[in-house]
Amino acid sequence: MKKIILxxxxxxxxxxxxxxxETVTYVDVYKVGPMxxxxxxxxxxxxxxxxxxxxFLDLKFHDIPAIVKLSVESAKELxxxxxxxxSVGGKDMLVAATSVKNRPKIWAVTVLxxxxxxxxxxxKMAKLARDCGVDGxxxxxxxxxxxxxxxxxxxxxxxxxxxxxxVDDDQKRVATPEIxxxxxxxxxxxxxxxxxxxxPVETLKNIYDKIG
Ligand code: C5P
Numbered sequence: 001m002k003k004i005i006l007x008x009x010x011x012x013x014x015x016x017x018x019x020x021x022e023t024v025t026y027v028d029v030y031k032v033g034p035m036x037x038x039x040x041x042x043x044x045x046x047x048x049x050x051x052x053x054x055x056f057l058d059l060k061f062h063d064i065p066a067i068v069k070l071s072v073e074s075a076k077e078l079x080x081x082x083x084x085x086x087s088v089g090g091k092d093m094l095v096a097a098t099s100v101k102n103r104p105k106i107w108a109v110t111v112l113x114x115x116x117x118x119x120x121x122x123x124k125m126a127k128l129a130r131d132c133g134v135d136g137x138x139x140x141x142x143x144x145x146x147x148x149x150x151x152x153x154x155x156x157x158x159x160x161x162x163x164x165x166x167v168d169d170d171q172k173r174v175a176t177p178e179i180x181x182x183x184x185x186x187x188x189x190x191x192x193x194x195x196x197x198x199x200p201v202e203t204l205k206n207i208y209d210k211i212g
Contacts, residue, residue: 003181003211005056005158006204007031007191013040022201024051029081031056031189032068045078048131054081056189060109062086065096071169072100080104086139087125091132098133105135105156113140113161114170123150130155134142140173141180141188164207181211 006027008016016036030048032055038075048055057080061068066072068085077085082105085097098104113115117140126147136156139147144157153160164176171194180188190207197203 002028004027005187005189009191012033016044026204029054031055031058033058057083060084065092069096072097075211076103087129094132107136108134110137110139113173141175142173144183156186157189159185162188162190164193177207
């Protein structure tokens with residue numbers, strides 16, 4: 001499976017549909033977050049599937065265990081490939097989420113890449129998630145090697161905070177796509193460094209060619 005997850009962080013169905021159609025060669029998994037989901041979730045998810053691609057539903061569940069379990073059940077009915085929960089929801093919430101049978105992959109946010117954090121905190125959250133049966137974590141590219149060492153090779157490491165050059169924005173713990181892949185990321189999530197360029201498809205192709 002291709003390693004780039006394209007974050008469809010646009011709020012217009014037509015823009016999202018155009019992006020999917022133009023990028024199918026380079027992307028197998030598209031990320032649908034709250035902004036797009038609330039506006040046209042059903043339509044865009046159908047479009048992604050009609051193009052033979054997978055959906056990463058990034059709604060970052062963080063609620064009481066019973067509600068998170070029902071939310072995972074609902075996401076399963078939508079046929080998504082993966083979804084996110086916040087590891088700070090705690091053990092009971094994570095166990096409830098992973099107890100759903102034949103469910104999508106569950107990836108837990110350790111600490112948001114927009115927040116400054118310590119390695120100890122990230123590893124603590126990653127191990128908690130792993131021990132509760134979660135399939136992997138969303139974490140900064142700077143922590144990939146450490147998570148691999150502490151949590152094992154089978155545990156997915158999925159990294160946002162991908163930047164092509166130094167920019168001053170809300171992502172604090174960042175790296176380039178090449179470094180993230182070299183460090184061992186299973187997937188890299190990229191949004192603005194592609195979406196905010198004059199030619200998003202060309203930018204994506206360049207990244208794809210570099211990471212192989
Ligand atoms: O635009 P940018 O490349 O920063 O987008 C990163 C994407 O990854 C956003 O859609 C954001 O919601 C998502 N994400 C993140 N940090 C997490 C989990 C998801 O930045 N911990």
